[in-house]
Amino acid sequence: PEKTKTIQTKKSTLKSDNKITTEGIHKTNETTIIDYKSYDIKIEKNDKDYNKLKKEIRNKRLQFYNAYKNKKVSLEEIGLEFEKYLVNTIIPHWYGMKWDYSGYSEVPNKGEVGCSYFVSNTLKHMGLNVNRYKLAQKGPIGEAKSIAIDSLLLIKYIDVKKFTSIKEDILQLKEGIYFVGLSSHVGYLLKRNEELFFIHSNYLGDINVTIELAGESAAFTESTDFIIAPLSTNQIFIESWLKNDEIEIYIN
Numbered sequence: 001p002e003k004t005k006t007i008q009t010k011k012s013t014l015k016s017d018n019k020i021t022t023e024g025i026h027k028t029n030e031t032t033i034i035d036y037k038s039y040d041i042k043i044e045k046n047d048k049d050y051n052k053l054k055k056e057i058r059n060k061r062l063q064f065y066n067a068y069k070n071k072k073v074s075l076e077e078i079g080l081e082f083e084k085y086l087v088n089t090i091i092p093h094w095y096g097m098k099w100d101y102s103g104y105s106e107v108p109n110k111g112e113v114g115c116s117y118f119v120s121n122t123l124k125h126m127g128l129n130v131n132r133y134k135l136a137q138k139g140p141i142g143e144a145k146s147i148a149i150d151s152l153l154l155i156k157y158i159d160v161k162k163f164t165s166i167k168e169d170i171l172q173l174k175e176g177i178y179f180v181g182l183s184s185h186v187g188y189l190l191k192r193n194e195e196l197f198f199i200h201s202n203y204l205g206d207i208n209v210t211i212e213l214a215g216e217s218a219a220f221t222e223s224t225d226f227i228i229a230p231l232s233t234n235q236i237f238i239e240s241w242l243k244n245d246e247i248e249i250y251i252n
Contacts, residue, residue, distance in 0.1 A: 025195070025213070032216060039192045041211070042088040043095060050093050050108060057085050058127045065242040075235040082126070082241065083177045083232035087190060090122050091199060099207040106132065115186050116143065118201040118209055119179065123147075129240075130247040138250060140181025141227055145250040147179045148229035149236045155228040163221040170196065170214075176232040182223035189214060189228060 024038030036043050046053060064081065067073040093108040103112030106121045113121065116136035120143075124132045135146055145151050155173075157166045173191050180189040180198075187200025196214035204218050214220045231237055240247065 024193075032213065034213065036211070039195065039197075040088075041190075041192065041197070042092050043211070045092040045095070045108075046089060053089055053093075054125050054127075057089065057125075060085070061127045061242060061244075068242055075238050076233075078242065079176065079232040079235070079238045082238060086122065086126055086188075086231075087177060087199075090125050091188075094118060094122065094209045095211070097201070097209045099201045099203050099209070101203070103201075104133075104136070113201050113209065115201045115203070119143070119186055119188065127241065127244075128247060129244050131249065134249045135247070140184070140186050140225070142250045142252065143186055144179055144181040144227040144229040146247060147231065147237065148234065149240060149247070153230055153234060153236070155226075155230075157226040158224075160224050160226065163215065163223070166226065167196075167215060170226075170228070173228070174230075174233045176230065178231055178233075179229040180220075181225070181227040181229075182220065183225045185219050185223065187219075188231075 024035040025032065060081070064073065064078045068075065068078060094113070097105075097109045097118075098112045099114065100112030101114055103114045104117045105111030105113050106117070106124070114136070116139075117132065120130065120132035120136040123135075124130055130146075135143055138146060144154055148154050157169075160166055170189075171191075171194070175191050175193075178189040178191075180187060185200065185203065187198055190197040190199060190211075197211055198214040198217045198220045199211045200217075200219065201209045202212075202217075202219055212220070239245075
């Protein structure tokens with residue numbers, strides 16, 4: 001049976017004691033405890049060999065493509081499967097890997113990985129036809145525009161004074177996984193059960209690949225820019241993944 005995984009983070013600014021604010025999140029004046037299992041988020045990596053998992057996902061992509069061509073499944077349904085495999089199969093192998101500004105290792109938990117390479121690696125390993133080096137070198141805006149494919153789908157908040165001023169707007173996003181480019185950082189924004197999670201190679205705190213509540217992540221909330229590109233809810237992106245279309249890297 002799968003073990004329930006909880007992660008505790010110190011938060012001295014919380015004022016309420018023993019208050020359950022959201023299902024699966026228990027807050028005291030010192031600690032936030034998140035039961036990720038209640039959000040259907042896996043933290044523990046799969047026991048299977050990582051390369052075998054990548055091969056399985058490639059085979060799944062082909063199965064989804066054939067089903068889509070025969071009109072047996074919709075892009076929306078495939079988007080949900082994409083999200084599931086990315087969040088619960090690929091990414092868990094990367095948790096705990098050390099961050100380094102120049103880190104570009106594509107082997108989970110061997111060497112170091114920067115925030116951009118964490119994203120480009122995991123998308124590449126999902127079977128996305130993208131040059132991981134060129135994507136990672138574009139910076140937050142260039143990465144967002146490349147991944148979104150259609151720049152009109154981007155959601156932008158620029159020169160934000162406080163994250164709390166846009167939190168309610170971001171909570172209106174559909175459930176799913178998104179790329180998010182910040183002032184000088186990138187990662188994944190996951191909306192699950194009306195909660196926002198930030199998955200990234202963190203340059204603060206323990207400086208490693210982690211998942212946090214977006215509203216309690218300093219790397220997220222201290223940004224003044226938020227450029228959000230939909231992934232699992234982006235039918236153009238999902239269709240490109242299915243067809244193995246090469247992702248064109250945005251040119252400034």
